[in-house]
Amino acid sequence: MKVKELLFRPSKVSLRDRTCLLAHLLRVNHKELYLMEDLEVPPQVEESYLKELKRVEEGYPLQYVLGEWDFYGRSFQVEEGVLIPRPETELLVEEALKRLPERGKLLGLELGVGTGCISISLLLHRKNLRMVAGDISLKALRLAKRNAKKHRVYDRFFLFCGDLFQPLKPKGFDFIISNPPYIPQDLWNSLPEGLRLEGYNSLIAGMKGWEFYERISLELRNYLKEGGFFVFEIGHDQGERVKGIFEGLGYSSEVLKDLQGQDRVVVGWRY
Ligand SMILES: C[S@@+](CC[C@H](N)C(=O)[O-])C[C@H]1O[C@@H](n2cnc3c(N)ncnc32)[C@H](O)[C@@H]1O
Structure with a gap:
């Protein structure tokens, strides 16, 4: 079957995602695939495409099939x-970059590094920055290390395993x-199965949902220098609650909305 015949078979998966999948299996860039419409797809690739497309239609994340996904203009292994x-997490990076000068040594801390996408994007845009980043998941830390090496910023990236600030000594x-x-x-239990594959610890906070902001707010003073700032992603209905947590402890803060007009980020300062 030709590329165009395979791609335009009806499916509930978007054309963009189908293109990414077929391009991945053909080992070409998805932008190049549009120029290869009449290419005959080898039968074994066609078979894999139809098999993987079915998994994705059933809810398995395309990103895990591809093994990588774009964030802030770069590809990260997942x-x-x-x-x-x-x-929406790109907004965190944008807000941090607005506040980070391009000169003078900078030291940042990320809690819950995951793939490393936030820290690594910041490191790529600020050569004067070093990042310390932690996670409770060893799997995440191994992945963040691989991504940092891939993007050649591992020499300015210091990973630790622990519960939030737990292994760190107080530092500014x-x-x-x-x-x-x-x-x-x-x-x-009501989250889609595909989303749950990302892991309980990646997604779930506690009974209320804002427990991590409460815990972080109590220790912030020991780790953020005077004049320093913080940027946290929040749930779409958590703006006022999270702002209140930080303002209650004497930090000034504001809630920023994403492109959908939903609360997405709390940014604040220690004076
Ligand atoms: C929502 S994910 C964010 C991952 C990544 N920073 C991103 O934005 O794509 C939250 C991360 O926090 C980590 N995490 C959960 N509980 C933690 C804890 N108590 N201490 C440190 N990290 C934790 C999870 O393993 C997960 O990698």
Whole structure:
């Protein structure tokens, strides 16, 4: 079958995702595939395509089939059990970069590094930055290390395993960034199976959903230097709650919305 015949078979998977899948199996860039419409697809590739497409139609994340996904203009390796980078998280990177000068040494801390997409994107855009980043998941840390090596920033990236700040000594970071788990635990069973493959610890906070912000807020003073800032991703309905947690402890903060107009980021300062 030709590329165009295979791609245009009806499916509930979007054309963009079908193109990414076929391009991945043909080992070409998905943008090049549009120029190969009349190419005859080898039978074994056609068979794999139809098999994988069926899995994706049934809810298996395309990103895990591909083994990589784009974030802030770069490709990051992904694997089951580790959160797939989301486009809305790019807002965290943008907000941090707005506040990070291009000169002078900078030291940042990320809590819950996952694939490393946030820290690595920051490191790629600020040569004067070093990042310390932790996660409770060894699988995530191994993946973050691979991604940092792939993007050649591993010499400025210091990974640790632990529960939030737990293994760190008090230190004055210039900023702290995090996309912590923020889904309440009673929603776990109702999440789609494909989403649950990203891991309970990647997604679920606790009974309320905002437990990680409470825990982080109590320790922030020991790790954020005066004049330093923090940027945290939040759930679409958590803006006022999370702002209140930080303002209650004397930090100034504001809630920023994503392109859909939903609460997405809390940014604040220690004066
Ligand atoms: C929502 S994911 C974010 C991953 C990545 N930063 C991103 O934005 O794609 C949250 C991450 O926090 C980690 N995590 C969960 N509980 C943690 C804890 N108590 N201490 C440190 N990391 C934790 C998870 O393993 C997961 O990698």
